[in-house]
Amino acid sequence: MLEVLTGFVAELRRAGLPVSVAEEADAAEAIGHLPLEDRQAIKFALGATLVKSANHWRAFDTAFEIYFSMRGPQFSVGQGDALPGTGMGPVPGEAEGRVPPSPDGAGELTPEQIAALLFRALRDGDQVLLGAVARLAVARYSAMESGRPVGGTYYLYRTLRNLDLEGVLARLVAEARARAGDEVGPPDARAEGELSGRPVLRGRRPGRLTALEERLLEDEYHARIEELKKEIEAEIRRRLVADRGAEALARSLRRPLPSEVEFMHATRDELVAMRKAIQPLTRKLATRLARKRRHLRRGALDFRSTMRHSLSYGGVPVEPRFKHPRQAKPEIWVVADISGSVAAFARFTLHLVYAIASQFSKVRSFVFVDGIDEVTGIFDRSETVAEAVQRVNLEADVLWVDGHSDYGHALTVFYERWGHEIGPKASILLLGDARNNYHASQAWVVRELRRRARKVFWLNPEPRSYWGSGDSIIEEYAQYCDAAYECRNLRQLEAFVDHLT
């Protein structure tokens, strides 16, 4: 067991989780207190001792499934078996009891039969059947090739494409609708068993489904489909482990942690995860920006503390103590490039701006391509991020000539229109790749901004090695900023926030 644990921890570290030696020792001790055969308990014990952030859970989960899924007897894979055994006997035999009779054994089910099974499993919420269908589907559709070094997503995609889950969902809802409308009187004798899988409808009076009921039903089916996807994924993973061994598979399945995902290439799911991670970061950012003032100034006399310290001098208040002043509200100006070349980054930027704006009262936001517009109002009036982003894209007047980035023009206009409002309390964040399409840089604007504002920072979504190549003129601007940072992922954004002291 200890060997497995060591390998597992090594894998976590390779995936980027910071696991200390002390935590590894804790994990070993924790396992000792639990029954080894209880896989779920072991999982939670390892999770509690080794994973200290919800963002890391997914990486942990994947690694755990790979390293520990092979150990149970029910997970052994039969040699050349179309369907893996379950320890007790081959799955086909077991599934057969639940499956409508198929003359030549379960391995040879037709696609129609599989589809029918899938439909039934989803409709009745039958866990066992669902698992069996997942195994069947993988065996039939994924067409796995032994030794091929691809990740599981490829097979997952192949399997799901063949199952046509969208269509199944539509049919499920249609069926429920028809059934609810048709049924006169309470469902017949087999109702209890039959309907237990469809609890939304349990005990309802017959008649057309209301909008609410339909909605709830749909959500229920969605949840079941998600479950099916998980089953399929697990099955694929299990087969891959059997084929290539845990370590090799872990390598190909390793995905970047949420904090390492690049803004420019993030998938939609990853963006959602990032958005959740932004909130704490913006708070930190704001406290950092405000901090300096706080350490410099003193507040009112703290009588209690003064008296306490006077005791060292026999009751004479030699050393007056002061209260900390209330934290000053930072004034933040965000100026962001939202042109096509940084589109993915811009989407993230807008989320960041929204998060900052919802957190602090004194945030002014501007977006530009070759023209520039203030969008503070849009952010204030929008209720959700999605709405804000959509409105910025529709309403903000950021096009001047041809819709290609022109930092020089945008900055000049910015300075002329709003420059006089920038005071010594303002911190300015400039976000963009500084690819200027060979227009004039007008870098003097940044110099002027820095003279007026407290701090000016530039965050660039491009790798540092690309800076200054082609039409990138980041260096011209950077020389006038307090600092320019490469900001490709959350970790770097966080590092930037950490530097602000």
Added chain:
Amino acid sequence: MAVADRGEPRFGSVEQVREGLATVGYLADDGLAGVVYLADRLAKPVLVEGPAGTGKTELAKSTACFLGARLVRLQCYEGLDEAKALYEWNYKKQLLRIQVERGAQDIGGTRPLGWESLEEDLFSEEFLLTRPLLEAIRATDPVVLLVDEVDRLEIETEALLLEVLSDYQVSIPELGTIRANQIPLVFLTSNNTRDLSEALKRRCLYLHLDYPSLERERAIVLTKVPGVTDQLADQVARIVRSLRSLELKKHPSISETIDWARTLVLLGIESVDSETARATLHILLKHRSDIEVAAKELAAAAGH
């Protein structure tokens, strides 16, 4: 280094923790009960993290309740310092003591105490005011320590907790080190408004409490709301799950779910339809915009 004796384990098995929590009305899932069990066995604090209203604080309270232990609570906030978290010298009493000493000298009744003995006297336990952390450590009766909303502390202040949490001791310069009489169960909660320091996380077991699964939420509604029918509890849990899948400013918490179910029971509603749902949405959602979004979604569900 000598750490206080771990003492008798409080729980026999994970199962026992879950059942114990259930007796005081807290429905735990396997992971949760497992972590509490391990916290006792490994003598480590539990760091509970998750969205607001998922029962983080409640977990500590319930554990204390079923163990029959006293709950010592430290509510964290920005600006909390050691005088409010650990201990403080009772300076008023100390001043009085000095006054008394001086008075005695003036009358000339007693021989003046030497400086040494006066200092020893002034900084003895008599003049020590215990604050939650010290109190939890010095207690001789069973206690559960709850450090609520750790993420509100500034990073620098977080360090205050480290000595207590890893070695279960407090060092007071004038008095020396005070060791724990017993190792209390410790829960720290965090809403994840900022990342906690590695040092703190390393010392704790980590438990992420998310919104419950459909089944668990239904069970919670059934135990917490008297007079609710199976069917209503089921509907309530389902509607709440749907609401949580929407993009809202604040998703309904468990306690809000319970409040909603109570309201429905009070109103004598047996089955929720869109109108009742819409009329009572303000119990689940606290932002006007959220209510609008949710009402629209629940009504126009059939569209997709």
